[in-house]
Amino acid sequence: MPNTSFSPSIESRPTYAGLVPQGSAPSIMIADAEGAEAIMDLAERDAAVLDQAHLIYIPKGAKFGSKLAELGAKGYHEEASLDAAMALINRLLGSAHMGTQLYLAGSEGMMGRVSALALSLGLPLDAIQMEHRGSIGRPMQCVHCKGVTQDVTTDPFTCSHCGLTLFVRDHFSRRLGVFQAVCVDAETPGVVPEIQEITA
Amino acid sequence: MSKQMMLEVTEVEPLTPLVTRFRFEHPEKAPLPIFSGGAHVVVEMPDGEMLRRNAYSLISDPNDASGYEIAVRREETGRGGSRYMHSEVTPGTRMRISVPTNLFALDPRARKHVLIAGGIGITPFLSHLRQLDLLQQPFELHYAARSRDEAAGLKLLPKSARIHVQISDEGNRMDLGEILTDQPIGTHVYVCGPEGLISAVLDAAARHGWPKGALHSEAFASPPPGKPFTVTLAKSGRTIEVSASQSLLEALEAAKVEIDWSCRGGACGRCETKVAACDGQIEHNDHWLSRDERAEQKKIMPCMSRFTGAALVLDL
Numbered sequence: 001m002p003n004t005s006f007s008p009s010i011e012s013r014p015t016y017a018g019l020v021p022q023g024s025a026p027s028i029m030i031a032d033a034e035g036a037e038a039i040m041d042l043a044e045r046d047a048a049v050l051d052q053a054h055l056i057y058i059p060k061g062a063k064f065g066s067k068l069a070e071l072g073a074k075g076y077h078e079e080a081s082l083d084a085a086m087a088l089i090n091r092l093l094g095s096a097h098m099g100t101q102l103y104l105a106g107s108e109g110m111m112g113r114v115s116a117l118a119l120s121l122g123l124p125l126d127a128i129q130m131e132h133r134g135s136i137g138r139p140m141q142c143v144h145c146k147g148v149t150q151d152v153t154t155d156p157f158t159c160s161h162c163g164l165t166l167f168v169r170d171h172f173s174r175r176l177g178v179f180q181a182v183c184v185d186a187e188t189p190g191v192v193p194e195i196q197e198i199t200a
Numbered sequence: 201m202s203k204q205m206m207l208e209v210t211e212v213e214p215l216t217p218l219v220t221r222f223r224f225e226h227p228e229k230a231p232l233p234i235f236s237g238g239a240h241v242v243v244e245m246p247d248g249e250m251l252r253r254n255a256y257s258l259i260s261d262p263n264d265a266s267g268y269e270i271a272v273r274r275e276e277t278g279r280g281g282s283r284y285m286h287s288e289v290t291p292g293t294r295m296r297i298s299v300p301t302n303l304f305a306l307d308p309r310a311r312k313h314v315l316i317a318g319g320i321g322i323t324p325f326l327s328h329l330r331q332l333d334l335l336q337q338p339f340e341l342h343y344a345a346r347s348r349d350e351a352a353g354l355k356l357l358p359k360s361a362r363i364h365v366q367i368s369d370e371g372n373r374m375d376l377g378e379i380l381t382d383q384p385i386g387t388h389v390y391v392c393g394p395e396g397l398i399s400a401v402l403d404a405a406a407r408h409g410w411p412k413g414a415l416h417s418e419a420f421a422s423p424p425p426g427k428p429f430t431v432t433l434a435k436s437g438r439t440i441e442v443s444a445s446q447s448l449l450e451a452l453e454a455a456k457v458e459i460d461w462s463c464r465g466g467a468c469g470r471c472e473t474k475v476a477a478c479d480g481q482i483e484h485n486d487h488w489l490s491r492d493e494r495a496e497q498k499k500i501m502p503c504m505s506r507f508t509g510a511a512l513v514l515d516l
Contacts (some may be wrong), residue, residue, distance in 0.1 A: 025409045096385045099409035122311035122386020124413025 003038070004132040006200050013170040016111070016130040019103050021046035027053040027101040028092050029073070030114055032082065034134030035106020036064030042103065043071050049103075050074065054092055056085055058110065062134075082110050086117075093118060105131045109139035109150045112177030119174060136200050140181040141173070142166055148178050154195050156184040165192050202242065202298040202462060205232070207268070209293045215271060219320065219352035220286055221259070223269045224297055231265035237331035238304035238324045238390075238418070241268060242464060244296040245284045250446070251453065254281040254422065255464050257323035257392075258300060259356065261330045268297065271352050273320040279425060279445050303467050304392065304418040306331060311386030313339040314379065316401055318393025319346065322353035324418060325392065329358070340364065344374045344397070376404040390416045421465045423447035424485055426506045433457065433516045434476040448502035457516060459502060466504035473500050473514055480509010 003018040019042045027049060031039050036057060043050055055073035058081060059065050069076050079085035093102075093114075102118060104111045111130045118128055137151030147161025155168035159181070166181035173180065185192050211223035226232060235258060245252040260269035275282045289295070304324050306313060313332060315325045322343055332339045340362045345351035347369040357363055366372040380389070389410070391401040398417045405415055425445045432439050442451040449471055452459050462470040466486030475482070478497045486501035493499055500507075500514070 022409065093385060098380070098383045098385060098387050098414065100385065101409060118385075119309070122309055122388070124309075124411050126413040127411030 004136065004200050006132075009170040012172045014108070014112075014130075014172055016132040018131045019105060019129050021049045022101045022129075024048040024051040025099065025101050026097070027103060028089075028096065029053050029055045029103040029105075030058075030085070030089060030110065031055070031068070031104075032058040032106035032110045032134075033060040033062040034064075035104075035110070035131070036062065036068050038105035038131040038133050039068060039103070040064075040071065042105075047072070049101075056088060056092075058082055058085055058106075060107075082113060086113075089114060090117065093121060101129070102127060103129050106133055107135055107137065107151070108132065108179075109137070112139050112172075114177075116175060116177030125174070136198065138168065138198070139178040140166065140168060141176060141178040143180050143182050148176075149181075152181075153198055155198050156192060156195060157181070168198055202301055204244070204296050204298050206294055207232075207297045209289055209291055209295065210267065211269075212289065212291055215352040215355045216349050218349050219271055219273045221269060221271050221352075221356075222285065222289065223260075223267050224295070225267040227294070229266075232268060233299055234265050235262045235300035235327070236302050236305050237262050237328035238306065239300035239302035239327065240304075240324070240463070241270070241300050242298040242462075243270070243285075245281055245288075247280060247284050247288075250450065252279075252281045252284065252450075253464055254285075257304075257327070259323050259326035262327050263330075263334070268300075271320070271323050271326075271356075273350070273352070275422075278422060281422065301462055301468070303463055304390070304416065306390070307388045307414075307416065309386075310388035310414070311338070312384060312388070313337060314383060314387055314389045315339060315341040316374070316376075316379070316389065316391040316393075316397070317341065317343045317353065318391075318397035319344075319350050320352065321391075321393030321397070321418075322351075322357075323392075325390070326353065326356055328390070340379075342366070342374055342379055344368065344393075376401060377408070380404055380408045380410065388414045388416065390418075392418045395419055395421075418467065419465070419487060421467075421485065421487075421504060423449075423464075423504050424506070426483065427508060429507045429512070431507070432511065432513045434513050435516060442506070447504065448500070448506065452502060452516075459516075461503060464503045466501050469501075471501055471503050473502055473516065474498065475500055475512065476515045477511065477513040478507075478509070479511045480507060482507050482512070 050073045053073045054075040137153045140152045142159040145162035149160040167184040171180040207224040208227045210225045213221045240257045256270035272285045344366045462468045469488045483506045484494045485504040
């Protein structure tokens with residue numbers, strides 16, 4: 001499955017250009033679930049990208065771990081969840097130098113959270129390569145309680161923090177790495193549109 | 201065109217045999233608009249028949265409203281603006297100065313700033329340093345000059361272990377590879393000086409894998425002289441002669457044709473003008489148009505660019 005192409009939307013909706021090998025350079029690669037396939041495609045195009053790469057993989061139930069481990073990255077780390085991986089990601093990014101390449105592949109939740117961290121460290125957006133693979137579930141922030149619900153696949157959905165019924169918007173916050181969700185029945189309490197699966 | 205103020209020259213101080221510092225204040229001592237590090241003003245010089253307008257970086261404290269200071273290098277082979285400043289301007293001279301504009305600001309998202317100056321390109325960094333001091337942000341400054349005569353910044357720079365000076369006449373050279381290696385994540389690079397230095401820094405940064413978004417540059421470009429040429433204005437049918445030492449923008453202004461402008465150095469994009477027809481070659485000297493736009497010859501930046509060929513018709 002190639003890089004997901006999302007239908008045209010507002011300016012703030014991120015699009016993901018796909019990973020392009022930058023040769024043998026110090027690199028941090030982070031993938032979750034089907035994002036593993038984007039890393040394998042990248043390595044197939046230029047195996048040198050792995051020479052100085054730390055590769056972190058969060059399987060989320062996918063079975064690509066052993067294949068990724070065999071690619072031959074300088075360092076390979078498998079983590080049970082993004083939360084568990086964040087300490088390592090923080091340490092690697094925080095001690096990185098300019099010129100380090102950042103490759104992110106997989107869900108919008110992971111890419112949003114890691115790119116927000118990288119931006120907060122002063123890395124410009126054009127230094128972050130991203131490729132979307134797998135689930136189109138979105139990280140949604142409830143604008144009312146500020147809680148983030150991960151992997152949202154329906155519109156509307158229920159905020160996992162405050163329980164409001166929320167409308168999925170395409171407005172994306174680069175600072176937070178999440179989409180914004182607003183109460184769908186604020187004017188007419190209880191009148192909620194039919195729940196639909198979101199599409200790419 | 202930016203709003204202008206009539207200010208009075210209050211100090212003229214030679215910093216080196218080549219570079220002079222000028223201070224401008226309001227004649228009634230009214231406060232001037234404060235600015236941000238890296239900002240410039242455009243100074244108007246009524247030089248005989250010609251009205252020159254040159255952009256100069258502000259070197260004074262961005263938060264000091266009591267006056268503006270610039271440093272001007274005398275260019276013997278230039279078009280005359282810097283010679284005018286050195287020979288005609290004395291304390292008490294009143295000059296028309298634009299409000300400050302900034303095309304070379306510090307990126308507030310950066311965690312560290314690496315400033316690289318060549319020659320008179322030190323000037324924008326003098327106000328940057330004041331702002332960095334106020335913000336208490338990490339920085340390093342690398343300053344290369346051919347000789348001490350040219351190194352006007354030496355008199356104006358504070359003593360600091362974070363400021364590195366290389367005088368090439370004394371055998372010291374800047375090692376760009378070393379400067380660009382092992383910089384912490386979130387470092388941004390700013391370079392100002394001759395074209396050669398700017399392209400050397402941008403090339404070295406690309407080789408070291410730096411993202412474009414972390415690189416900032418400002419060229420001190422003044423319109424290059426060239427062969428005289430003629431332009432035709434499509435709407436009025438007028439033809440205007442551009443002399444060898446005049447820019448197209450200056451020729452249009454002399455002919456009372458209104459064109460919006462700001463930096464007059466090919467960087468800001470304000471004077472972009474549509475080309476209605478072009479039979480010949482536009483000499484693009486700006487930093488604004490993309491490579492494709494240059495090749496199309498459908499736009500020209502009159503502040504910097506010239507023309508050779510049979511006919512150039514502007515959509516004016």
